[in-house]
Amino acid sequence: MFNTMLNVADIAPVAAAATQQASASADLSVEIKEQIECVVLFRIPVPFIAGGIPVYESTVVTWIIMAVFIFIAILLTRNLKIVPTTKRQAALEVCVSWLRNFCRDNIGAESDRYMPYIGTVLIYIGAANIAGMFGMKPPTKDLSVTIALALMSICLIEGATIRKHGFFGFFKHLGSPTPIMAPMNVLEIGIRPLSLCLRLFGNVVAAFIIMELIKFVIPAGIPAVFSLYFDIFDGFLQAYIFVFLTSLFIGEGLEKAEE
Amino acid sequence: MGIAMAAAVAVLTGAGAAIGIGMATSHASEAIARQPEAKKDIRSTMLIGCALAEATAIYGLLVAIMLIFVASPDSTSIMGAAVAVVTGMGAGIGIGLATSRACDSIARQPEVKKDIRSTMLIGCALAEATAIYGLLVSIMLIFVV
Numbered sequence: 001m002f003n004t005m006l007n008v009a010d011i012a013p014v015a016a017a018a019t020q021q022a023s024a025s026a027d028l029s030v031e032i033k034e035q036i037e038c039v040v041l042f043r044i045p046v047p048f049i050a051g052g053i054p055v056y057e058s059t060v061v062t063w064i065i066m067a068v069f070i071f072i073a074i075l076l077t078r079n080l081k082i083v084p085t086t087k088r089q090a091a092l093e094v095c096v097s098w099l100r101n102f103c104r105d106n107i108g109a110e111s112d113r114y115m116p117y118i119g120t121v122l123i124y125i126g127a128a129n130i131a132g133m134f135g136m137k138p139p140t141k142d143l144s145v146t147i148a149l150a151l152m153s154i155c156l157i158e159g160a161t162i163r164k165h166g167f168f169g170f171f172k173h174l175g176s177p178t179p180i181m182a183p184m185n186v187l188e189i190g191i192r193p194l195s196l197c198l199r200l201f202g203n204v205v206a207a208f209i210i211m212e213l214i215k216f217v218i219p220a221g222i223p224a225v226f227s228l229y230f231d232i233f234d235g236f237l238q239a240y241i242f243v244f245l246t247s248l249f250i251g252e253g254l255e256k257a258e259e
Numbered sequence: 260m261g262i263a264m265a266a267a268v269a270v271l272t273g274a275g276a277a278i279g280i281g282m283a284t285s286h287a288s289e290a291i292a293r294q295p296e297a298k299k300d301i302r303s304t305m306l307i308g309c310a311l312a313e314a315t316a317i318y319g320l321l322v323a324i325m326l327i328f329v330a331s332p333d334s335t336s337i338m339g340a341a342v343a344v345v346t347g348m349g350a351g352i353g354i355g356l357a358t359s360r361a362c363d364s365i366a367r368q369p370e371v372k373k374d375i376r377s378t379m380l381i382g383c384a385l386a387e388a389t390a391i392y393g394l395l396v397s398i399m400l401i402f403v404v
Contacts, residue, residue: 195391202318203317210317237307
């Protein structure tokens with residue numbers, strides 16, 4: 001009798017722990033599903049559209065990033081002088097000349113026309129990827145955002161080729177180096193943006209979910225170490241690779257038909 | 260059972276990344292021994308390559324996590340999703356190979372390090388594209404099918 005009672009007393013905490021574990025796992029499952037979903041924050045009422053235009057969280061975070069960077073840009077470019085006297089201007093000039101050299105190396109002689117776009121995308125993706133550190137959901141976690149970025153890139157790449165070599169030059173360049181390569185070149189127009197947008201999306205969403213898991217399991221302290229890798233290092237590296245590939249493809253399009 | 264096996268297969272993608280990173284690191288160490296004054300460039304090249312190789316392992320981890328927490332247990336496509344993401348194994352090894360040779364090349368000819376690094380990045384990005392195709396198919400299998 002005593003023995004069985006002991007057994008029951010033994011089992012009870014174990015069973016309680018098991019149910020607790022199961023509920024924790026279910027919590028985690030719900031949490032991850034919530035994090036993956038793109039939330040509609042509010043709707044702009046518009047006539048003729050049922051329910052209005054949905055505004056997603058990624059859009060709102062993008063607005064915040066825009067506001068922050070407009071503010072920083074105004075702050076940094078106030079009373080600039082030809083000969084820099086302030087540290088602020090010297091630092092800014094170092095950044096701009098790094099960007100200019102980066103574009104010149106990858107795009108070539110006509111890089112100055114494309115530099116503002118490349119710089120803007122670099123700053124935006126960089127800021128978007130580290131938004132997770134400030135308690136926001138990174139906009140690049142939303143597949144629609146990365147698809148839009150990749151479409152912008154491919155339009156710029158093909159547009160630059162058409163602008164340089166004309167409409168017929170563009171089609172001629174599709175058949176280079178030999179006409180047999182034409183199907184591959186046409187496929188590449190679709191494959192390039194696909195891999196651009198999915199690389200960014202895959203990395204950001206993976207980093208974000210893993211960070212959320214770590215935060216869920218270990219609440220304080222240790223997540224900061226992982227955040228250093230997943231948010232800062234991986235985030236900036238992906239931003240760099242995105243603009244690096246974009247600028248390289250632009251340079252390739254400009255160069256190719258010259259042969 | 261099905262999900263456990265599928266998640267294990269998915270996370271196996273990391274094996275390729277481990278081999279690739281190991282190769283890259285071994286060649287980078289050799290390269291630094293041969294040309295100690297270029298150690299900064301070699302180390303940063305290795306870091307970029309390793310992060311790219313690591314990304315394939317992260318894709319595997321992502322799919323494993325999604326299989327465990329998001330996929331419905333009675334779905335028939337979980338094993339397919341796991342096998343699809345294992346494509347990244349090849350990409351991990353390939354990126355590691357490219358990075359290891361890039362480190363060697365920088366040690367041999369430090370003055371063209373910029374060209375070497377951008378060539379390596381193009382190749383790595385193309386190799387990683389294959390891992391991305393695997394990830395795409397496996398995400399589609401989890402969410403769409």
